[in-house]
Amino acid sequence: MDNFLSRVRTLTHSSIEKHRLAFNRFEWPEKIQDDMWWHSPDALSIATSAIENDWSEEQKMALAKWECINIFSLNYTGELELMQEVSRIMHEVKLGEAKEYLHHLIDEENQHMWYFNKFCQTYAGKVYPSKKIQLEKQKLEKPMDHFLVFARVLIFEEIGHYFNVVNARDKRVEPFIREINEAHYHDEARHIAFGRQVLEQLAEDAIVDDNAADFVENQLDKSIAINIGSIYNPQAYRDAGFPQGVLLREKLLNDPSRMFIHEKKMLSGVKRLLGKCGLNVMEETAA
Amino acid sequence: MSETLDLVEETSFDTLCSWLKMKAKRDEDIPLDLNLIENKLVDSIVFVEFMMMLEELAGIQLEVNEDLLKKVYSLQAIKENFFQ
Numbered sequence: 001m002d003n004f005l006s007r008v009r010t011l012t013h014s015s016i017e018k019h020r021l022a023f024n025r026f027e028w029p030e031k032i033q034d035d036m037w038w039h040s041p042d043a044l045s046i047a048t049s050a051i052e053n054d055w056s057e058e059q060k061m062a063l064a065k066w067e068c069i070n071i072f073s074l075n076y077t078g079e080l081e082l083m084q085e086v087s088r089i090m091h092e093v094k095l096g097e098a099k100e101y102l103h104h105l106i107d108e109e110n111q112h113m114w115y116f117n118k119f120c121q122t123y124a125g126k127v128y129p130s131k132k133i134q135l136e137k138q139k140l141e142k143p144m145d146h147f148l149v150f151a152r153v154l155i156f157e158e159i160g161h162y163f164n165v166v167n168a169r170d171k172r173v174e175p176f177i178r179e180i181n182e183a184h185y186h187d188e189a190r191h192i193a194f195g196r197q198v199l200e201q202l203a204e205d206a207i208v209d210d211n212a213a214d215f216v217e218n219q220l221d222k223s224i225a226i227n228i229g230s231i232y233n234p235q236a237y238r239d240a241g242f243p244q245g246v247l248l249r250e251k252l253l254n255d256p257s258r259m260f261i262h263e264k265k266m267l268s269g270v271k272r273l274l275g276k277c278g279l280n281v282m283e284e285t286a287a
Numbered sequence: 288m289s290e291t292l293d294l295v296e297e298t299s300f301d302t303l304c305s306w307l308k309m310k311a312k313r314d315e316d317i318p319l320d321l322n323l324i325e326n327k328l329v330d331s332i333v334f335v336e337f338m339m340m341l342e343e344l345a346g347i348q349l350e351v352n353e354d355l356l357k358k359v360y361s362l363q364a365i366k367e368n369f370f371q
């Protein structure tokens with residue numbers, strides 16, 4: 001616990017020192033031109049897939065706009081859910097004085113939500129609504145509930161981080177959009193470091209036996225599938241001019257090269273961390 | 288005019304029914320009044336895909352929340368709410 005607390009203390013300092021208030025941070029351009037890359041071509045959902053070469057440069061650029069809006073919408077709706085879930089448990093979760101960091105987490109996510117929503121509304125006139133819902137509701141023991149909340153947060157944040165990194169690095173991406181990705185990247189790097197620490201801390205009380213481990217693995221595999229699936233938004237494909245969005249989505253979700261990116265580029269950190277907690281996720285696809 | 292429109296909408300609804308039948312690995316047609324969620328024809332993952340298919344076929348955008356569940360719990364409810 002001591003080691004854990006001192007690491008979180010460092011993150012808390014870092015949040016106080018380094019986080020810049022988002023509300024007056026950016027110069028918001030009036031418009032973002034359609035002939036710019038709104039999203040790195042390398043971050044497109046068709047990138048490296050078998051069908052990538054069927055797409056012209058113009059088609060890719062159109063898709064980049066709507067996938068930027070999709071990823072920013074997912075950030076917005078996912079951060080809203082994160083704030084609701086973390087707020088729900090923050091009073092009870094057994095993290096000692098490390099709970100203090102949760103205030104910074106919520107504070108920063110609130111600001112991210114503000115800019116992602118503003119961006120989507122200002123430059124595209126809409127936010128893509130969330131499709132996530134929990135159909136099977138169970139009453140869980142608190143340690144299990146708390147572990148699952150932070151594990152889902154980590155899955156969401158590590159996938160989002162992949163897009164921040166690729167877009168912030170790529171000089172082809174429109175400068176304002178790069179700046180947003182970069183700002184988000186810096187805050188998220190701290191959140192992910194915190195999330196990894198927290199999960200190791202909470203694992204012991206939550207994963208009490210093999211049954212508990214099976215249950216968590218099953219729940220998290222579903223969360224992974226839903227989060228990965230949300231990158232492939234049929235409405236974004238239709239907005240970019242491809243009417244059969246659902247079909248395209250299914251093709252890409254089953255494309256070996258895309259599956260490789262999900263596992264090795266987006267979720268390798270999650271898999272490693274959960275492994276440390278004695279959990280095996282993404283088993284069937286990992287071969 | 289209205290006749291052709293009905294025909295188009297009927298076709299999209301049928302497509303949705305056969306898509307679900309395929310996803311739920313059913314040999315027989317899914318009864319229109321069957322509660323899809325209570326009877327576990329869709330889990331959270333298939334539900335997302337199902338809503339995406341509905342959006343594409345009905346030409347709408349949906350926000351998934353508790354209110355929506357009341358409109359999509361059976362094929363009959365979907366037909367009444369989105370294909371008429």
Ligand SMILES: [Fe+2]
Pocket residue numbers: 075079108109112184188
């Ligand atoms: Fe965020």
Ligand SMILES: [Fe+2]
Pocket residue numbers: 109157187188191
């Ligand atoms: Fe975050």
